[in-house]
Amino acid sequence: xxxxxxxxxxxxxxxxxxxxxxxxxxxxxxxxxxxxxxxxxxxxxxxxxxxxxxxxxxxxxxxxxxxxxxxxxxxxxxxxxxxxxxxxxxxxxxxxxxxxxxxxxxxxxxxxxxxxxxxxxxxxxxxxxxxxxxxxxxxxxxxxxxxxxxxxxxxxxxxxxxxxxxxxxxxxxxxxxxxxxxxxxxxxxxxxxxxxxxxxxxxxxxxxxxxxxxxxxxxxxxxxxxxxxxxxxxxxxxxxxxxxxxxxxxxxxxxxxxxxxxxxxxxxxxxxxxxxxxxxxxxxxxxxxxxxxxxxxxxxxxxxxxxxxxxxxxxxxxxxxxxxxxxxxxxxxxxxxxxxxxxxxxxxxxxxxxxxxxxxxxxxxxxxxxxxxxxxxxxxxxxxxxxxxxxxxxxxxxxxxxxxxxxxxxxxxxxxxxxxxxxxxxxxxxxxxx
Amino acid sequence: xxxxxxxxxxxxxxxxxxxxxxxxxxxxxxxxxxxxxxxxxxxxxxxxxxxxxxxxxxxxxxxxxxxxxxxxxxxxxxxxxxxxxxxxxxxxxxxxxxxxxxxxxxxxxxxxxxxxxxxxxxxxxxxxxxxxxxxxxxxxxxxxxxxxxxxxxxxxxxxxxxxxxxxxxxxxxxxxxxxxxxxxxxxxxxxxxxxxxxxxxxxxxxxxxxxxxxxxxxxxxxxxxxxxxxxxxxxxxxxxxxxxxxxxxxxxxxxxxxxxxxxxxxxxxxxxxxxxxxxxxxxxxxxxxxxxxxxxxxxxxxxxxxxxxxxxxxxxxxxxxxxxxxxxxxxxxxxxxxxxxxxxxxxxxxxxxxxxxxxxxxxxxxxxxxxxxxxxxxxxxxxxxxxxxxxxxxxxxxxxxxxxxxxxxxxxxxxxxxxxxxxxxxxxxxxxxx
Numbered sequence: 001x002x003x004x005x006x007x008x009x010x011x012x013x014x015x016x017x018x019x020x021x022x023x024x025x026x027x028x029x030x031x032x033x034x035x036x037x038x039x040x041x042x043x044x045x046x047x048x049x050x051x052x053x054x055x056x057x058x059x060x061x062x063x064x065x066x067x068x069x070x071x072x073x074x075x076x077x078x079x080x081x082x083x084x085x086x087x088x089x090x091x092x093x094x095x096x097x098x099x100x101x102x103x104x105x106x107x108x109x110x111x112x113x114x115x116x117x118x119x120x121x122x123x124x125x126x127x128x129x130x131x132x133x134x135x136x137x138x139x140x141x142x143x144x145x146x147x148x149x150x151x152x153x154x155x156x157x158x159x160x161x162x163x164x165x166x167x168x169x170x171x172x173x174x175x176x177x178x179x180x181x182x183x184x185x186x187x188x189x190x191x192x193x194x195x196x197x198x199x200x201x202x203x204x205x206x207x208x209x210x211x212x213x214x215x216x217x218x219x220x221x222x223x224x225x226x227x228x229x230x231x232x233x234x235x236x237x238x239x240x241x242x243x244x245x246x247x248x249x250x251x252x253x254x255x256x257x258x259x260x261x262x263x264x265x266x267x268x269x270x271x272x273x274x275x276x277x278x279x280x281x282x283x284x285x286x287x288x289x290x291x292x293x294x295x296x297x298x299x300x301x302x303x304x305x306x307x308x309x310x311x312x313x314x315x316x317x318x319x320x321x322x323x324x325x326x327x328x329x330x331x332x333x334x335x336x337x338x339x340x341x342x343x344x345x346x347x348x349x350x351x352x353x354x355x356x357x358x359x360x361x362x363x364x365x366x367x368x369x370x371x372x373x374x375x376x377x378x379x380x381x382x383x384x385x386x387x388x389x390x391x392x393x394x395x396x397x398x399x400x401x402x403x404x405x406x407x408x409x410x411x412x413x414x415x416x417x418x419x420x421x422x423x424x425x426x427x428x429x430x431x432x433x434x
Numbered sequence: 435x436x437x438x439x440x441x442x443x444x445x446x447x448x449x450x451x452x453x454x455x456x457x458x459x460x461x462x463x464x465x466x467x468x469x470x471x472x473x474x475x476x477x478x479x480x481x482x483x484x485x486x487x488x489x490x491x492x493x494x495x496x497x498x499x500x501x502x503x504x505x506x507x508x509x510x511x512x513x514x515x516x517x518x519x520x521x522x523x524x525x526x527x528x529x530x531x532x533x534x535x536x537x538x539x540x541x542x543x544x545x546x547x548x549x550x551x552x553x554x555x556x557x558x559x560x561x562x563x564x565x566x567x568x569x570x571x572x573x574x575x576x577x578x579x580x581x582x583x584x585x586x587x588x589x590x591x592x593x594x595x596x597x598x599x600x601x602x603x604x605x606x607x608x609x610x611x612x613x614x615x616x617x618x619x620x621x622x623x624x625x626x627x628x629x630x631x632x633x634x635x636x637x638x639x640x641x642x643x644x645x646x647x648x649x650x651x652x653x654x655x656x657x658x659x660x661x662x663x664x665x666x667x668x669x670x671x672x673x674x675x676x677x678x679x680x681x682x683x684x685x686x687x688x689x690x691x692x693x694x695x696x697x698x699x700x701x702x703x704x705x706x707x708x709x710x711x712x713x714x715x716x717x718x719x720x721x722x723x724x725x726x727x728x729x730x731x732x733x734x735x736x737x738x739x740x741x742x743x744x745x746x747x748x749x750x751x752x753x754x755x756x757x758x759x760x761x762x763x764x765x766x767x768x769x770x771x772x773x774x775x776x777x778x779x780x781x782x783x784x785x786x787x788x789x790x791x792x793x794x795x796x797x798x799x800x801x802x803x804x805x806x807x808x809x810x811x812x813x814x815x816x817x818x819x820x821x822x823x824x825x826x827x828x829x830x831x832x833x834x835x836x837x838x839x840x841x842x843x844x845x846x847x848x849x850x851x852x853x854x855x856x857x858x859x860x861x862x863x864x865x866x867x868x
Contacts, residue, residue, distance in 0.1 A: 084737070095535050095536070098535040100534075100535070101529050101532040101534070102529070102737040102738065103736070103737040103741075104737075105632075105733045105734055105736045105737070107737075108736035108737040108740055108741070109733065109736050111740075112736065112740050189635070189636070189769070192632075192635065192730065192733035192734055192736075193632070193635060194631075194632035194635070194733065194734040194735075194736075195632070195737070198539075198626075198627070198628035198629070201623070201626065201627060201628070202623070224733075224762070225732075225733065225762060226762035227762070228762065228763075296626065299539045299543065299626035299628065299658075300539055300626055300628040301628075302537070302539045302542035302543050302546065302626075302628075303518070303536040303537040303538075303539070303541075303542040303629070304536065306542055306545075306546050307537075307542070328658070328659060328660035328661070328662065329662075332844060335623070343777075410766060
């Protein structure tokens with residue numbers, strides 16, 4: 001095994017070999033750095049990379065005991081997470097060179113678990129809409145999606161096996177889908193948000209990227225301390241329900257085809273696949289998510305909005321203006337609607353373990369000026385349910401396609417297990433289930 | 435009217451005179467600064483005061499149009515809120531000299547509304563237990579309570595008419611009670627937390643201090659953008675229910691006497707006063723709050739816990755160790771219990787508008803090594819209900835006593851109205867109702 005192929009290995013496999021001292025952290029980190037050196041000028045997934053510091057840290061780990069779940073694993077961290085050893089600019093020129101006083105909780109916990117932070121990955125401006133310029137490694141003329149553009153692209157391009165991001169609307173699931181990797185947005189509240197640039201308190205959620213479901217479970221277990229997420233092996237076939245959602249008319253032929261492929265593939269593999277038609281109430285959640293985010297952004301980004309208006313992108317400024325027009329009464333109504341929908345969604349699952357639903361309208365769209373539509377993610381973020389994007393096919397032009405698996409609130413392990421089961425069955429690759 | 439008496443005026447009255455240009459912001463700020471100059475060496479309510487900057491800001495405001503609800507009003511901000519123009523140390527030597535890149539949402543919004551930030555007020559270490567050394571201005575040998583020690587003391591000692599703090603357990607209501615001022619903890623989620631040092635995401639809540647209920651409503655309206663909070667005048671007598679809670683056996687003679695005084699005083703003033711005995715479920719919430727906070731602190735303070743253990747107080751270290759022993763499963767159970775209690779509490783109110791319950795065991799205890807018991811606040815923080823401490827009497831040794839008024843979730847205006855009504859009726863001062 002040469003270090004040049006270590007960058008394509010899953011995090012879980014790397015961890016096994018690192019724990020047995022069959023490979024060194026330095027080798028793993030060198031493999032990551034070599035890939036970044038080769039490809040970063042084209043992909044643009046990073047705001048900064050600290051090669052020397054990462055190598056020093058890797059050598060230190062190699063000389064000590066195994067530190068934790070992520071011992072020696074290269075990690076990318078989205079640049080909305082505060083880090084003491086990297087500048088943290090939140091995708092905005094307002095914060096150029098900002099060096100926070102403390103690591104975000106996720107950064108600190110991942111480092112404690114032995115991760116080697118390679119650098120910070122790109123984000124749209126404040127994790128909202130204005131793109132970072134990152135390219136989709138599967139086709140460089142196309143968007144990687146956002147807002148966690150760099151984390152998805154870096155994992156898809158074999159630069160790192162693991163990366164963290166966030167999701168307020170569709171910022172984990174969409175870039176995972178466009179780049180063809182696994183993305184996992186946990187149940188709201190499962191992972192601490194301390195030290196993340198806040199955009200919308202009701203919605204901001206930490207997200208995880210890897211190339212297998214087992215790997216996102218590993219990363220999430222380290223970041224949350226919930227080791228139940230390590231067990232991604234389903235006991236028997238999960239009970240699925242296809243949930244096309246009220247947004248289904250917006251799904252293009254690729255998404256329709258992916259859904260058909262999943263339905264027949266899962267049924268063929270022995271799973272029970274039902275269908276869930278959501279009550280009308282759920283057709284209102286997309287708009288509620290937009291308004292709740294806009295209302296809360298006006299407040300969360302008050303400092304920047306008030307003092308640095310000229311350095312805010314036009315697109316974000318428009319959203320902030322929209323947010324300014326939403327009254328406290330209307331926000332209250334939106335929150336009450338969301339509460340009601342959250343209360344009722346458990347019963348909607350019926351006897352199903354998980355739902356499968358579109359992640360995106362279709363393949364990653366061409367161009368770098370827009371990160372694509374968030375329409376298929378807004379509702380699930382607002383509901384706070386665990387979502388796992390599973391890539392398993394390609395669209396008409398050959399770009400990655402997949403679907404998201406959605407679990408009950410708090411049933412993150414079950415969602416990961418169903419996603420891993422589906423990933424293995426639909427890709428025919430027995431390794432991806434592990 | 436000389437500027438020396440302006441420091442004792444309510445914020446609402448100051449605002450009226452400032453809006454009519456009967457007084458200047460510079461006069462108001464000079465009055466605050468003079469009082470601080472006189473008393474700060476004894477009280478110790480501030481981590482820093484920026485006299486020159488505050489005066490410059492006041493003169494700037496005097497030369498322009500009325501900026502907003504807080505135009506020209508001196509304000510203190512607890513040192514767990516990020517501020518770009520003051521060091522922000524979170525009550526910990528780990529963060530000595532920290533200067534954040536952005537104002538917290540509350541600081542930015544209050545400044546936008548025209549507030550003149552006089553300085554940062556003291557906090558216990560990370561707004562948890564280890565005291566800041568601040569003294570109770572009503573009796574300097576006694577604790578002012580915590581964690582928002584400086585905000586409560588500064589308002590009580592006539593240094594500023596308004597101050598902001600936070601509450602995770604009892605950090606607004608308790609110091610308000612011990613210092614004899616009005617403290618208001620809004621419904622969870624009403625006020626943005628962006629830029630506050632996170633301790634416990636499920637619990638951390640922004641709080642407000644003033645000397646009248648109308649004034650806390652004014653400050654909260656500016657900080658949230660919800661102008662409904664400006665209307666603190668009740669239409670008719672509120673329907674109260676005394677709620678002694680399962681912790682009542684811990685209430686001392688002063689709290690018992692205050693409750694009796696309130697019951698007879700409110701009934702005598704024409705209010706309907708019932709009694710609410712909470713279901714047994716609610717007896718479990720105090721312990722759940724302790725465990726949820728400990729569990730979440732382990733994660734929120736991960737950077738400090740892992741990297742600066744030696745500079746964490748022994749008392750906080752013990753709490754973090756306790757938090758480390760709480761499993762993800764147990765945390766999930768605690769959160770489920772809290773969810774259930776939140777769902778059911780609305781029905782417990784029955785036909786009552788608000789509850790009245792103890793704020794503290796009794797008067798502020800002597801000594802500065804401990805900020806007093808949080809036992810009567812934990813449950814209400816966990817429930818996320820709006821709480822307003824109303825000071826209206828004194829205890830056996832002459833220190834301030836009062837009770838908290840608790841509203842339904844989201845019914846903050848109604849809670850403030852009932853608190854203002856009660857404040858006026860029980861103190862006999864018609865001005866405090868306004």
